[in-house]
Amino acid sequence: MSEVVLDIQSLTKTVHKQKNIVEDVSFQMQKGEILGLLGPNGAGKTTTIRMIVGLIKKSAGAVFINGYNMDENAQKCRAQIGAIVENPVFYDYMSGWKNLQQHARMAVNPVSKERMEEIVRLVQLEHAIQDKVKKYSLGMKQRLGVAQALLHQPALLILDEPTNGLDPKGIRELRDYLRELADQGISTLVSSHLLSEMQLMCDRVVIMESGRIIDETVIGDLDAADTAEDRVVAFQCGTGQQAQAKKLIESLPGIEILDLEDQQTFVLKMQAEKIPYINKLLVQASIDVYAIERKKTSLEEKFLSLTAADNATLQQEVQ
Ligand SMILES: Nc1ncnc2c1ncn2[C@@H]1O[C@H](COP(=O)(O)OP(=O)(O)OP(=O)(O)O)[C@@H](O)[C@H]1O
Ligand SMILES: [Mg+2]
Structure with a gap:
């Protein structure tokens, strides 16, 4: 049976008396689910998150955490949420461990030493936890922030753009421990403007633009149905053959040349079933094909097929 951890109903934020920067946003999150809030800069992701965690007042709508209405049971609801919305604040001159202890003292639920050690292990900070925070890299601070947010054993973790400033290894590790948390039944709401990252990290994504939800996608369905x-596919030809290949392809209907990447490669948009045909055509024209590479994830492709305007903004974010 599914358990709804977060239920947001028609959340709206109105500024300057008439402008809605978040409008009628509704979604639910299941126990153990990783949900992505995806959208370009200014879409309203942070505003939505701030309303959920109570950092700003909502103008309309309702937020339920584990069935409790935030307006009626604020304390009970807050105890169930761990969040990093703005950059977490640390005492730089103290160790990571001391920072966690400080935080634990203020936590709503009592935090044992074992619990702290468990969290440190989860975010892979064992080797550095006794070092002063001023020596930490951005990625390490981000992990310490996640550790803080998890100390009081919340059912729901909320992370606003957690991969900002992380290197690919850091992003992969974040992905791994969010999945580990999900396996333990903890749900994570994570915002980002990066499609490919969200596809790898989340079970489902809710897409926002101009304050509204424009689409919702279950990642598993997406892979199964694969639009x-x-x-979007790159073909790499032999040296000096690009022009000849381009000429050949230009004459074909339903195939769009998006880019000439380098002297040898061109990027095409077309139906997947035409890939072998293009390959055959090139080879028959004595053009050597060195590589055929898919350039966008299935989520990116899905959004390519949304409206042109949405497409333009979302793609900008990706690049
Ligand atoms: N207090 C405010 N008063 C007026 N406008 C605001 C206020 N806070 C945010 N906005 C506007 O609301 C829109 C949504 O902002 P928000 O920060 O929620 O977007 P976002 O999706 O988090 O973007 P980003 O990817 O850049 O973090 C923006 O156009 C922003 O300028
Ligand atoms: Mg934001």
Whole structure:
């Protein structure tokens, strides 16, 4: 049976008396689910998150955490949320461990030493936890922030743009421990403007633009159905053959040349089923094909096929 951890109903934020920067946003999160809030800069992700955690007042709508209405049971609800919205604040001159202890003292639920050690292990800070925070890299501070947010054993973790400033290894590790938390039944709401990252990290994504939800996608469904209509593929030809290949392809209907990447490569948008045909055509024209590479994830392709305007903004974010 599914258990709803977070239920947001018609959340709206109005500024300057008439402008809605978040409008009628509704979604639910299940226990153990990783949900992505995806959208370009200014879409309203942070505003939505701030309303959920109570950092700003909502103008309309309702937030339920584990069935409790935030307006009626604020304390009970807050005890169930661990969040990093703005950059977490640390005492730089103290060790990571001392910072966690400080935080634990203020936590709503009592925090044992074992619990602290468990969290430190989870975010992989064992080797550095006794070092002063001023020596930490950005990624390490981010992990310490996640550790703080998790100390009081919340059911729901909320992270606003957690991969900002992380290197690829850091992003992969974040992904791994969010999955580990999910396996333990903890739900995570994570915001980002990066499509490919969200596809790898989340079970489901809710897409926002201009304050509204424009789409919602279950990642598993996406992989199964795989929209084959707008496949973006790079073909790499032999040296000096690009122009000849381009000429050949330009004459074909339903195939769009998006980019000439370098002297040898061109990027096409077309139906996936045409890939073998293009390959055959090139080879028959004595053009050597060194590589055929898919350039966008299935989530990116899905959004390529959304409206042109949405497409333009979302793609900008990706690049
Ligand atoms: N207090 C405020 N008063 C007026 N406008 C605001 C206020 N806070 C945010 N906005 C506007 O609301 C829109 C949504 O902002 P928000 O920070 O929620 O977007 P975001 O999706 O988090 O963007 P980003 O990816 O840049 O973090 C923006 O256009 C922003 O300028
Ligand atoms: Mg934001």
